[in-house]
Amino acid sequence: MTFNVLLQNLSNGISLGFLFALIAIGYSMVYGILNLINFAHGDIFMMATFFVYYAIALFSIPWGLAFFVGILLTVLLGISVDRFAYRPLRNSPRISCLCSAIGMSFLLENFAIVVFGGRPKSFFRPEIFTKMYTIFNVRIHSVSIVTPVIAILALLVLTYIIYRTKIGLAMRAISRDFDTANLMGININKTIAFTFAIGSGLAAIGAILWALRYPQIYPYMGIFPGWRAFAAAIMGGIGSIRGATLGGFLVGLLSIMIVVFLPALAGYKDAFIFIGVIIVLLFKPKGLFGEE
Amino acid sequence: MKKNILYFLLSISIILLVIVFIIIANRNFDSYVIRILNLCAIYIILGVSLNLINGFTGQFSLGHAGFMAIGAYLSALLYMSPELKEVNFFIVPLIMPFRVIQLPFFVAVIFAGLFSALIGFLIGIPCLRLKGDYLAIVTFGFSEIIRVIFNNLQNVTNGPIGLKGLPTYTNLWWSFGIAILTVLVVKNLINSSYGRALKSIRENETAAEAMGVNLFFHKSLAFAIGAFFAGLGGALLGSFIMTIDPNTFSFLLTFQLIVIVIVGGLGSITGTVISAIIITVLMETLRSVEAPMNIFGLHVPGIPGMRMLVFAILLMTVVLFFKKGLMGKNEWSWDGLLKKYFPDNER
Numbered sequence: 001m002t003f004n005v006l007l008q009n010l011s012n013g014i015s016l017g018f019l020f021a022l023i024a025i026g027y028s029m030v031y032g033i034l035n036l037i038n039f040a041h042g043d044i045f046m047m048a049t050f051f052v053y054y055a056i057a058l059f060s061i062p063w064g065l066a067f068f069v070g071i072l073l074t075v076l077l078g079i080s081v082d083r084f085a086y087r088p089l090r091n092s093p094r095i096s097c098l099c100s101a102i103g104m105s106f107l108l109e110n111f112a113i114v115v116f117g118g119r120p121k122s123f124f125r126p127e128i129f130t131k132m133y134t135i136f137n138v139r140i141h142s143v144s145i146v147t148p149v150i151a152i153l154a155l156l157v158l159t160y161i162i163y164r165t166k167i168g169l170a171m172r173a174i175s176r177d178f179d180t181a182n183l184m185g186i187n188i189n190k191t192i193a194f195t196f197a198i199g200s201g202l203a204a205i206g207a208i209l210w211a212l213r214y215p216q217i218y219p220y221m222g223i224f225p226g227w228r229a230f231a232a233a234i235m236g237g238i239g240s241i242r243g244a245t246l247g248g249f250l251v252g253l254l255s256i257m258i259v260v261f262l263p264a265l266a267g268y269k270d271a272f273i274f275i276g277v278i279i280v281l282l283f284k285p286k287g288l289f290g291e292e
Numbered sequence: 293m294k295k296n297i298l299y300f301l302l303s304i305s306i307i308l309l310v311i312v313f314i315i316i317a318n319r320n321f322d323s324y325v326i327r328i329l330n331l332c333a334i335y336i337i338l339g340v341s342l343n344l345i346n347g348f349t350g351q352f353s354l355g356h357a358g359f360m361a362i363g364a365y366l367s368a369l370l371y372m373s374p375e376l377k378e379v380n381f382f383i384v385p386l387i388m389p390f391r392v393i394q395l396p397f398f399v400a401v402i403f404a405g406l407f408s409a410l411i412g413f414l415i416g417i418p419c420l421r422l423k424g425d426y427l428a429i430v431t432f433g434f435s436e437i438i439r440v441i442f443n444n445l446q447n448v449t450n451g452p453i454g455l456k457g458l459p460t461y462t463n464l465w466w467s468f469g470i471a472i473l474t475v476l477v478v479k480n481l482i483n484s485s486y487g488r489a490l491k492s493i494r495e496n497e498t499a500a501e502a503m504g505v506n507l508f509f510h511k512s513l514a515f516a517i518g519a520f521f522a523g524l525g526g527a528l529l530g531s532f533i534m535t536i537d538p539n540t541f542s543f544l545l546t547f548q549l550i551v552i553v554i555v556g557g558l559g560s561i562t563g564t565v566i567s568a569i570i571i572t573v574l575m576e577t578l579r580s581v582e583a584p585m586n587i588f589g590l591h592v593p594g595i596p597g598m599r600m601l602v603f604a605i606l607l608m609t610v611v612l613f614f615k616k617g618l619m620g621k622n623e624w625s626w627d628g629l630l631k632k633y634f635p636d637n638e639r
Contacts, residue, residue: 031425035425037425037428037429085608085612088612089611089612089615092615094424094425095346095352095558096554096611096615098352098425098428099550099554099607099611100608100611100612102547102550103551103604103607103608103611104608106547106600106603106604106607107601107604107605107608110597110600110601110603110604111601113596113597113600113601114595114596114597114598114601118596118597223543227436230429231433234426234429267440267443267444268440268441268444269440270436270437270440271436271437271440271441274433274434274436274437275433275437277429277430277433278418278419278430278433278434281422281426281429281430282418282421285421285422285426
C-alpha cells in the first residue's frame with residue numbers, strides 16, 4: 001500500500017467519522033439528560049433525508065432552502081417524538097421508556113414504508129457535491145471536504161450553547177441531578193424538548209451530508225448509521241459531547257481501516273465495532289470519557 | 293396436603309385438555325389454522341424464556357434473536373440429511389463433522405438448546421458485570437455479532453444464502469409439548485428459592501447481594517435457562533418455516549418478542565402466554581389490512597407495510613396507556629380461581 005492510498009482512506013475515514021460524531025451527539029445528549037437510549041434517533045435521521053427529498057421533488061424548492069426546511073421539519077419531529085412518546089413516561093420505570101423508544105423507532109420506519117414506499121429513492125445532489133478534487137494525487141470527494149467544515153461549525157455552536165448560555169446551563173443541571181434541577185425552578189419539559197431539538201437538528205445535518213455521500217434513501221437507512229453512531233456514543237462515554245465526537249471518529253476510522261488493512265475480514269466490520277464497544281465497556285464501564 | 297394434590301390434578305387435566313385439543317385440531321382444522329397454532333406455541337416458548345430474563349430477573353436483554361439463530365442453525369445442521377446439505381452448500385462445502393452426521397430431530401433440538409445455553413453462559417460472564425442500559429446495548433451487540441458472523445462464515449452457515457428446504461419436523465405435538473415444558477420449568481423455577489433470588493435481584497440488586505444472593509450465579513442461571521429455551525424455540529422455528537438465513541434473526545424478531553413480553557406484563561408467565569397467542573393471531577388477522585379492499589364502493593389498493601404500522605401503533609398505545617401490560621406481575625392460579633368461586637370454602 002502506498003502512502004497515497006493511505007491518505008485517501010484517511011480522508012474518507014475522517015469525514016465519515018465526523019458524520020458519526022454528529023449523529024452520536026444526539027444519542028449522547030438525550031442519554032445524558034433522560035438516561036434513555038433514544039432508539040428512534042436513527043429513524044429521525046432517516047426522516048430528515050425524506051423531508052429534503054420531498055421538498056425538492058414535490059415543491060421544487062431550491063436545494064439550499066430545502067436543506068434548511070428539512071432540518072427545521074426534523075427538529076419539529078424530534079420535539080414531537082419527545083412530546084408524545086417520552087414525556088408521558090417521565091415518572092415510569094426506565095424499561096417502559098426503553099420500550100416506548102423501540103416502539104417509536106418501528107413506528108417511524110413503518111410510517112416511512114407506508115407513506116414514502118419501501119423502494120430506494122435517489123437523493124438530489126447539487127452540482128457542487130458531485131465534484132472530485134485531486135490534491136497531491138489524492139482524490140477527494142467534495143462532500144468529504146464539506147463534511148468536516150460543517151461538522152466543526154456545528155460542534156462549535158453546540159459547545160457555545162451548552163457552556164455559555166442559560167439553557168445550556170439548565171441542560172447541564174438536569175443531567176447532573178434531575179430532581180434537584182426541577183426543585184431549583186428549571187423548566188424540565190422545555191429544556192428536554194430543546195435537547196431533542198438540538199439532537200434532531202444535528203442528526204438532520206448528518207443525514208443530509210450522509211445522503212450527499214451515499215445518495216440512496218430508503219426507510220431502513222437509519223438503522224445502521226444509527227447503531228454505529230450509538231456504538232460511537234457508548235465507546236466515547238455516553239452523556240459526554242467530547243466522548244461522542246471521539247467515539248464517532250474511532251468508529252468512522254475503524255470501519256474504513258478494517259476494509260483497507262484486513263480486506264478478508266471486511267464482512268465482519270460491524271462485528272468488530274461491537275466487539276470494540278464491549279471491550280471498552282469491560283475496562284471502562286462508563287466509556288472513554290464518561291464521568292466516574 | 294389435599295390442596296396440593298387437587299391443584300396437581302387440575303394442572304394435569306389442563307395438560308390433558310391441551311392434548312385433546314391437539315388431537316381435534318390435527319383431525320379437523322385446515323393447515324393454515326394449524327400453522328397459526330404452531331406459531332402461537334413457538335412464541336409462547338420464546339416469550340416465556342425472554343420474560344425469565346427481562347421480567348423476573350430484571351436484566352434487559354436484547355439478544356434473544358442471537359440465541360435463536362444459534363439454536364436454529366445448529367439443529368438444522370444436525371438433523372438435515374447429508375444429501376440435503378450437499379445441495380445447500382453448493383458454493384463452499386460444509387466443514388467436516390457436520391457434513392456426514394445426521395441425528396434424530398429430538399436429539400438435534402436438545403443439542404441446539406444446550407449449545408445455546410452454553411453460549412448464553414459464556415456471554416454472561418463478561419456482560420453481567422454491566423447493568424441496565426449498558427447490558428441492553430451489549431446483548432444487542434452480541435446478537436448483531438452473531439448475525440454478522442453467520443453472514444460471513446460460509447463453510448458452516450452457508451452465508452447470506454441461508455439453509456433452504458429444511459425438513460418440517462415441527463408439528464403441534466412438538467411445539468405445544470415444548471411450550472408446556474417451558475412454562476412448567478420456568479414456573480417451578482420462579483417459585484423455588486432460585487426464583488425468589490432472581491426476583492430479589494430485580495427489585496434491588498444491592499440489597500439482594502447484601503442478603504447473600506450470589507448475583508453472578510443467579511444472573512448466569514437466568515441467562516443460561518433463557519438461552520436454552522430460546523435455542524429450542526429457534527430450532528422449532530427453523531424447522532417450521534423451512535428456510536433460515538441470518539437476516540431471519542434480526543432485531544425485528546427480538547422486538548416482536550419484547551412486544552409480547554411487555555403486552556403480557558413483565559414478570560407474568562400467564563400474561564406472556566396470553567399475549568403470545570393474542571399477538572400471533574393479531575399479526576395474521578392484520579394481514580387483511582394490507583389486502584386491497586372496498587370501503588363503501590371506494591376501491592383502496594393494498595398498502596404494503598400497513599400491518600407493521602398498525603402493530604407499532606398498538607404497541608405504543610399499550611406502553612403509553614397500559615403501563616403494566618395485561619397481567620402486570622400477577623399470575624393466574626388455581627388458588628385465586630377457587631377463592632373467587634368458592635370464597636367461603638376454606639380448604
